[in-house]
Amino acid sequence: MPSVGEGHNYRSWVEVDLDSFSKNWEELKRLVAPGVKIMQVVKADAYGHGSLEIAQKAVQNGACCLGVANADEGVQLRVGGIQEPIVILSPSPGGEIGEIIKYNLTPSVSDLAFAGELQAACRKAAIRLPIHVEVDTGMGRGGILYYEAMNSIREVAAMPNLVLQGVFTHLSSSEIRVDYNDIQWKLFRDLLDGLEAAGIRVPMRHMSNSGAILNYPAFNLDMVRPGLMTYGIYPSLETRERAALSPVMSFKTRVVLLKDFPRGYSIGYNRTYITERPTRIATIPIGYGDGYGVILSNSGEVLIRGRRAPVVGRVSMDMCTVDVSRIPECALGDEVVLMGAQGGEEITANDVADRVKTITYEILCALGKRAPRVFIQKGRADAVLPRLRRIYIPDEEKSIARIDNIIRRCLQARTRSEELGDAIYYEMFETLFGREGRQLELREDFRYHIEVEAVAPQEGRRGWHDKDNLGVTTRVEYRKILRHSRFIIACALDNEQLDALFDEPRCEYRWLMNRGEDPVMERDFRVARVAVDGLEVPVLEALCTGRGYEITCGNGELEGKLNKPVNFSIEIVTRKSRRNNIFSVYLVYPTRGLEITFDYGKAGLKNVREVSFFAGKHPKPEIERVKGKGITLKIPAENWIFPTSGVTFIWDN
Numbered sequence: 001m002p003s004v005g006e007g008h009n010y011r012s013w014v015e016v017d018l019d020s021f022s023k024n025w026e027e028l029k030r031l032v033a034p035g036v037k038i039m040q041v042v043k044a045d046a047y048g049h050g051s052l053e054i055a056q057k058a059v060q061n062g063a064c065c066l067g068v069a070n071a072d073e074g075v076q077l078r079v080g081g082i083q084e085p086i087v088i089l090s091p092s093p094g095g096e097i098g099e100i101i102k103y104n105l106t107p108s109v110s111d112l113a114f115a116g117e118l119q120a121a122c123r124k125a126a127i128r129l130p131i132h133v134e135v136d137t138g139m140g141r142g143g144i145l146y147y148e149a150m151n152s153i154r155e156v157a158a159m160p161n162l163v164l165q166g167v168f169t170h171l172s173s174s175e176i177r178v179d180y181n182d183i184q185w186k187l188f189r190d191l192l193d194g195l196e197a198a199g200i201r202v203p204m205r206h207m208s209n210s211g212a213i214l215n216y217p218a219f220n221l222d223m224v225r226p227g228l229m230t231y232g233i234y235p236s237l238e239t240r241e242r243a244a245l246s247p248v249m250s251f252k253t254r255v256v257l258l259k260d261f262p263r264g265y266s267i268g269y270n271r272t273y274i275t276e277r278p279t280r281i282a283t284i285p286i287g288y289g290d291g292y293g294v295i296l297s298n299s300g301e302v303l304i305r306g307r308r309a310p311v312v313g314r315v316s317m318d319m320c321t322v323d324v325s326r327i328p329e330c331a332l333g334d335e336v337v338l339m340g341a342q343g344g345e346e347i348t349a350n351d352v353a354d355r356v357k358t359i360t361y362e363i364l365c366a367l368g369k370r371a372p373r374v375f376i377q378k379g380r381a382d383a384v385l386p387r388l389r390r391i392y393i394p395d396e397e398k399s400i401a402r403i404d405n406i407i408r409r410c411l412q413a414r415t416r417s418e419e420l421g422d423a424i425y426y427e428m429f430e431t432l433f434g435r436e437g438r439q440l441e442l443r444e445d446f447r448y449h450i451e452v453e454a455v456a457p458q459e460g461r462r463g464w465h466d467k468d469n470l471g472v473t474t475r476v477e478y479r480k481i482l483r484h485s486r487f488i489i490a491c492a493l494d495n496e497q498l499d500a501l502f503d504e505p506r507c508e509y510r511w512l513m514n515r516g517e518d519p520v521m522e523r524d525f526r527v528a529r530v531a532v533d534g535l536e537v538p539v540l541e542a543l544c545t546g547r548g549y550e551i552t553c554g555n556g557e558l559e560g561k562l563n564k565p566v567n568f569s570i571e572i573v574t575r576k577s578r579r580n581n582i583f584s585v586y587l588v589y590p591t592r593g594l595e596i597t598f599d600y601g602k603a604g605l606k607n608v609r610e611v612s613f614f615a616g617k618h619p620k621p622e623i624e625r626v627k628g629k630g631i632t633l634k635i636p637a638e639n640w641i642f643p644t645s646g647v648t649f650i651w652d653n
Contacts, residue, residue: 011285012253014368015340016049017376018057020246024230025061027243031213036220037204038062039087041227042077043069047364049231049249050373052080058230059084065106067225071096074105083481083563087132087166089225091142097121101129104483104563106165108132110142115156122161126506127484131156132166132204135191137184139172146187150194157200166204166223167192174211175235181212185219192221211235214242233349233360247348250340251368254333255304257283258324267321268313273298281312282324284336289317291366292338295356296320302336305329306343339367445637446594447477448585450649452576453602470576470603472583473528475569476509478591482532482566484508486540486554489570491525493548500547502588508553509570510588521549529571532558581653586646593637594621598649601629605651612647616640 032038040058042051055066055077065085068074074086091110092100094117100107101121109115109131122129133153136143144152146169157164169188171181185207192205205221210229212219215238232247234240260280267273267281282304286292292300292315300311300320304327313321324330339347352367353360374381455471487508492498494512501510511525521544530537530553537555544550576583585596600608610631612621617640621633631649635641 010372010374011256012251012290012368012371013374014048014371015250015252015374015376016053017246017248017250018053019377019379020232020248021049021054021057021230022061023246024232024248025058027245028213028226028230029062031217031243032220032224037064037223039065039067039206039223039225040230041067041089041209041225043067043073043089043227044365045073047227047231047361048367048369049364050375052077052082053373053375055080055082055084064223067227068105071099071103071105075099075103078103078105083565085130085563089134091134101125101127104129106130106132108134108142108168109156110134110136110144112152112155115159115162119159119161126504128161128163130163130165132168133164135167135169135188137169137187137191138180139170139184141170143169146191149191150198153195153200154198164200164202166206167195167202168204168206168225171207171209171212171219174209174215176211176238177215181216185216211239214239228361231364233364247340249349249364249367251338251371252340253284253286253336253338255282255324255330255336256285256332258330258332259283266313268297269316270314273313278325279323280325280328280330282309282322282330282334282336283319284322285319286338287316287318287320289370291363291369292320293356293366296352299355300338300352301347302338303340303342303345303347304334304336306345308345339363441480441589443589443591444479444593445477446587446591447475448594448596449475449599450583450585450597451475451599451602452583452605454604455575468578470578472574472576474572474574476572477567477569479565479567480589481563482558482561483563485556485558485562486552489527489530489551489553489572490547491521491549497546497548504547507550508568511572511574513574524575525549526573527551527553527570528573529569531569532561533566534569578653581651582648584646584648586644587641588643590643591641591645593639594635594641595632596647597630597632599630600649600651608649608651610647610649614645614647615642616645 028038040055040063042055042058045051046054051073058066063084065087066077066082067087067089068077069090070088071092074088077086085106087106088100088108090108092107092114094114097118099105107118109118118129118131133156134143135146135149137146153164153167156162169184171184173180188207192202195202204223206223206225207221208216208219208224210226213224213226213229214235228235229243229245231249232245234245258280260278261267261275263275263277265275267275284302288294294315296311297314298312301308302311302322304322304324307327309322309324309327311320312323322336335342337347339349339352349360349363353363356363451473453471455469484506487506488504489509490501490507491511491513492501498510498512501507513525522542527539535555535557537553537558540552540554542549542551583598598608598610608631610623610633612633614621614635621635624632633647
């Protein structure tokens, strides 16, 4: 694995080789049939490798979804910008349901009580949420017991707001080939056959983790869940011949002190090591606080200048000592490898685990837990993620003290890390502008073109008289994350109705009819066109409700675009009384970059002017005025505008 060399001044660091990770993915795809989907498991901070960066790289390599252990881990990925499906592989407590819904996470169901609670919450939120049901075929941990699973899955599949997307089980001994794995396979296979016979369709059936991928390719089904092997670790000695894997993680530090001791001198706590001869000792700033266990006292090894050096004395919380007597050229600042390769030597995670008498998973998750992650691509440091990366998760508390705390942390962290600063930046948006129970909506490249014209009788707009009314065509374009394949565009008559529409999560766009009007909704408010990424979205129904005039739009083809950024395009045609000589545009979501045009050349309006009120770092837009034709306001694409901002156009009657 390449080293970042002298390019930084960290006292210790973990190198994560993303190129090796991609090579392991190529090997994984060689082993798995082309039609089998791959879930990248990134729980426990991607086994200590850095969940966000690993998730991003896995998606680039073809991962269809990501596996986490709890809702917090899923929220961290969402806050970091991950839009792909995220499956919670462990049973969730009821307290996580709010975050599961808000951040569009896919929970696993292990009991009917949780399924019922989840169904009630989804019904209240007016959403249908995908779920995976876990079946216990012999692991004895999470999941519905296999002999109860058929009836339980029937009940869950009948819950109207839950979508049965997957059914899975977990092998207890996948790293070795034993008969018990075959028993679990038969139990799961029989259940799947029973579900198929009962007409219960399950798109994603999965069983195989890394060990099963290598030992039992017949178990792969619709999807596999690799973790360990993607990080370059073999689940067992028996699997080494079945794939060519490259370790992804190295743990490194530097020599911070060199001292020469005479014979008979004690080293470290409790005098567990006494020098037997004149000895040169290097002190390195690593201890059990960094996951380098006390059990490695007087038994561990490190690499310095490509040679092995023994750890001597007791490992303390923050330091340990190494005998470098046989490496006379060792100097202050030398790189020390605790796990990884240097020169022709290598210390693997399995080597460390064997010495500690534990499993490799624990070593990966614990080793270097205080150290920054340095991500390597093409032999160079691509990014650095500090230790504090895991603490910034937004919640709904909106107090002055909390905002003050966020700003303080932001100022402190920005001096050390752009990546961490970006995470705090999102949290500030969430705290200031987020809504309870709903993921924060951000919009980009907002374009709002208003064309006002005198209405002529021959245009066929019955009831619109040219001497009294104006016709207004408004074209709205923006980029945001698509949350629903069926959504509402609505027109409110007053602020009370408008507030009710803001509480409706499926309402994509809201319009407030100007005061002083006497509208007939079906006549005076018309959605002429809706498109998402250029795909035409038809109007399905239009109803007058207590919240105003609601137009439902939808297209089944949008299902594949859910939870991904899309380009919205909406065209609305309305009537406006000539007596009302103002037209306002409001921004109710944080928006980056905008262009608002008021085109009045066909309406004959006199003395048109604008009054704008924008909140943000650059509150004054660039304004272009063409007398007698139009006014355009622009904010550059890189600048944010905060709610509530907008512009009002005024003219003389």
